[in-house]
Amino acid sequence: MSCYIASPFFNSEQLALVEKIEDTFERANAPFFSPRKIGVLKPNSGTKDRDAILKGNIDALTGASCVLAVFDYLLPAYQSVQLSSDRQPSMPLFIPDSGVVWESAFAFANQIPVVGFVVKAPQLNVMISQTLRGVVTSLVELSQFAQTWNGERFHYSILKPWQGKTQ
Numbered sequence: 001m002s003c004y005i006a007s008p009f010f011n012s013e014q015l016a017l018v019e020k021i022e023d024t025f026e027r028a029n030a031p032f033f034s035p036r037k038i039g040v041l042k043p044n045s046g047t048k049d050r051d052a053i054l055k056g057n058i059d060a061l062t063g064a065s066c067v068l069a070v071f072d073y074l075l076p077a078y079q080s081v082q083l084s085s086d087r088q089p090s091m092p093l094f095i096p097d098s099g100v101v102w103e104s105a106f107a108f109a110n111q112i113p114v115v116g117f118v119v120k121a122p123q124l125n126v127m128i129s130q131t132l133r134g135v136v137t138s139l140v141e142l143s144q145f146a147q148t149w150n151g152e153r154f155h156y157s158i159l160k161p162w163q164g165k166t167q
Contacts, residue, residue, distance in 0.1 A: 001065035001153065002031035006103040009036045017070065024139055028146035033060040065153050067107040070117045071096045071124060104128065115159060117142065123165035134159025
């Protein structure tokens with residue numbers, strides 16, 4: 001059993017964060033699975049490669065004792081979305097990575113606890129916030145959680161409930 005790290009790693013900021021998360025688990029001697037370590041899908045990958053990565057990730061998810069889901073993503077500057085009239089255009093827009101959302105939903109549907117890693121995002125969708133076992137809001141809190149590993153499972157009593165806005 002291990003903690004499955006659901007996080008994007010598609011740009012330097014995301015990669016730096018997932019490496020810090022991996023290092024946090026390593027320093028706590030807590031087992032983890034990081035999908036980037038089994039393979040990164042190349043742009044010209046065919047069905048066989050995509051199927052292999054999907055199978056590897058599903059196998060790791062079904063064998064995980066929990067999922068750490070990183071929900072802090074600013075919308076990249078090159079992307080745009082239509083904002084509703086009640087949203088200030090100057091506010092940062094956080095949109096979770098679709099893979100992380102899928103991995104979290106899969107875990108929840110299979111009764112695998114999901115822990116949110118939320119440092120910057122001011123709000124979460126109700127379908128995310130209500131399915132979290134709890135959240136960590138810093139690498140220090142993540143380290144405290146990782147250190148609860150007792151050889152069989154993590155202890156969730158150390159986690160905080162989601163305190164931000166829910167949409």
